[in-house]
Amino acid sequence: MKTSIITDQIIQNLSIASLTARDHGLKHVELHGLDGKSVECLSEAEAREAKACLDEAGLTVASLASTIFFMCPLYDDYEISLFKPEFAVFRGNIRDHLDQLKHVCDLADIFGCNVIRVFPFRYPDNQPGKLGGTEEDLNRIASVMKEAADIARDHGKILALENCPYSHLPKGRMTREIVRRVNSPSLKMLWDPGNSYRAEVTQVPEQWLNTTLEEEFQEVKDDICHIHLKNYHLDPVLAKPFVHTGMLEGDIDYISLLPRIAALDVTVSLEPELDPDTCVKEIDVLSGCVRDMNL
Template identity: 45%
Template sequence: MRLSVISDQISLDEEKAFSQIQKEGYKEVELHDVFGHSIEECTPDEVKRLKTLLDQYGLRVSNLASTIFFLCPLFPDDQVSLFNPTFYSIEGDVERHLEYLKNACRIAQELDCPTIRIFPFRWPDNRQGPFGTKEDLDRICENISKAVEIARQEDRILVLENCPYSHLPKGQMTLEVVQRLNDPHLQLLWDPANSYRAIRKNVPQDYQGWSLEEELEALYPYIGHIHLKDYHYDEHFPKPFLHKALGDGDIDYECLLSKLYKKGYDKSLSLEPEVELDLTLLSMRRLKAFFQ
């Protein structure tokens, strides 16, 4: 079991983040926000700087958490916007995102990183859900197939994340894309917490039945990377899903992690806690202790 954490969850200063990750005994780091932008925007000089720092702190890159296809309209009239202004993301149409993907592949090769995250397209501000309809899935598959062709040429693996701000917030929904395209260069980035906090009105009824344990069983053969975070649901808040340190929320991670361990999962478990630094460090220590 390989443990990882997204560097910007520790610090926006790359060296400070890598130093702290090393001190916590982690050997892997996931990269999203670096040098004030998303990883797929890095220049060759920035990649060299990252490589120097990674070597200095003895870290391997588990995944490039790119924003390919996040702020990308699925249909021509769709209007998309950021849910959080501090989340760095590229913009533009499909062709522009595919150009960024080519750069991400080159960065992944330089950093010896096998996988690159992509998204199933931000749900639009100007259309009402549910999303993930047959028409949505057909268009998503059409566009992602173009990305898979680039990944095949560059010998990288794309991992498709179920994201609550996208057309496909549930793992069951991203599974359908991966099964339909059926290519070893496309796998799943499973985020169980994202499935848990999916906005129900945005999810078609057919995808609302599975528990997280059932999702894990179905998705397991296709998983290339996993994100971990925790939520507690409290209906008294305007945004009822409250971020918590790993183990303090509603998700039964003891069950999920035990199942992964028994199955012999040998890819990365990467923390994306989205909490204050002290709670991020607590999450790192709890995850590490689980496997000791």
């Protein structure tokens, strides 16, 4: 199993993050936030500087965790806002994001990376009670992703569409539907089981509910090209009931899931969303699982 971590889970300073990742045995990393910028917002000169830093640490880039189509309204009348201000993003309309995708494909060449994370559009603030993932949404998202996949194809890249609880498609089964509709080798899934677990059921149409993570994995596994690992504990008495935990400390049974994931031969990236010291410890936890399970 190829293991990785999104470097800004350690710190946004890539020099420190890369050396820390290396010293804890990783050979691969994923890039999102670097000194306050999302990776797709780097200039080519900044990307070359970052690549030199990674080369010095002996690390390769498994994926560019761009925010293409995240802070992008799916419909013109949608108002969207950022869920936490420190999350680095690119903003604009659909055309802006498609144009920026061409730039991030060029950056991926600099980093020697083939996989680029994209999102299924931020959920609107001004449509309370509206379900995401309706047939209208699916058709519109698939249309945009078809154009995006064509851009990726022309650059020799693969887009990894992430199921995200802040988006129109929080469940992995929902992003897989887009992948199947687009039907392009340049569009695959980034499966995040933690995101599927904590997806807001009040936002998801009934047809996408009532599936366990194990069942979802079996359904989507052939379309996965990258995976994020995080865990939660559900505490219903809290105002925000999904509490981040260590990978082996939450409600998701990774002891059962990891051997199945390992059979896919894709890179898994830690995204614990915990404090930096704990995120570093999670590298050792994942490495221990890989060693103990002979993955």
